[in-house]
Amino acid sequence: MQQLIQEKGFHYRAFTLREDDVLVHLRDFENEREFSVDYLELGLQIYRKTEHHSRALRWVSGGVAVLMLTASTASAFGLELMAPGWTFGIGTLATLVCLWTFLRQKPGMIYLIGGENKLGFLQDRPNSEQVEAFIATIIGKIRESYHQQYLHHSSDTTDEERRSRIQWLHEMKAITRSEKDVLLAELGPIRQQPIGFQRTS
Numbered sequence: 213m214q215q216l217i218q219e220k221g222f223h224y225r226a227f228t229l230r231e232d233d234v235l236v237h238l239r240d241f242e243n244e245r246e247f248s249v250d251y252l253e254l255g256l257q258i259y260r261k262t263e264h265h266s267r268a269l270r271w272v273s274g275g276v277a278v279l280m281l282t283a284s285t286a287s288a289f290g291l292e293l294m295a296p297g298w299t300f301g302i303g304t305l306a307t308l309v310c311l312w313t314f315l316r317q318k319p320g321m322i323y324l325i326g327g328e329n330k331l332g333f334l335q336d337r338p339n340s341e342q343v344e345a346f347i348a349t350i351i352g353k354i355r356e357s358y359h360q361q362y363l364h365h366s367s368d369t370t371d372e373e374r375r376s377r378i379q380w381l382h383e384m385k386a387i388t389r390s391e392k393d394v395l396l397a398e399l400g401p402i403r404q405q406p407i408g409f410q411r412t413s
Contacts, residue, residue: 216342
């Protein structure tokens with residue numbers, strides 16, 4: 213999968229994987245922008261976030277809407293639970309609050325973090341399986357870029373510098389522990405300089 217398009221309400225996100233970077237197009241109720249991010253600037257850790265305050269606001273606005281519906285139904289049967297002006301005013305306010313909540317609500321997100329930049333994906337658009345598959349694809353691209361930059365193009369580095377790169381790549385989750393052990397084993401044992409004084413004759 214080389215492209216993922218996500219839409220939910222006024223939220224639109226499009227990600228296109230290219231050879232050296234990912235092209236991102238974002239649009240919501242307020243802004244629209246397009247940019248690209250080099251794979252080497254992205255991290256490999258996944259962070260999930262759900263906006264709980266928007267969920268609570270949705271419940272409150274829904275409760276007010278149910279109250280207004282009850283008052284309107286009672287009014288239709290000739291029972292005046294509140295003055296018609298109040299019913300209309302509170303109903304209008306509840307409708308505006310529901311609309312505002314819908315427009316401003318941030319959906320559940322999955323973030324790729326750990327690098328200089330982070331990418332955010334809608335958790336379940338178009339469905340969670342496609343999101344997981346796309347994130348797996350982009351993680352593969354990120355790992356490949358780290359390998360090309362710091363392992364394959366490091367023939368002019370010393371063994372010690374290569375060891376530190378391998379350790380750093382493992383900490384960045386760009387290589388697994390077994391890959392790290394294999395790469396370190398290929399370098400051979402660490403050469404230690406003798407410590408002490410040399411006797412002169």
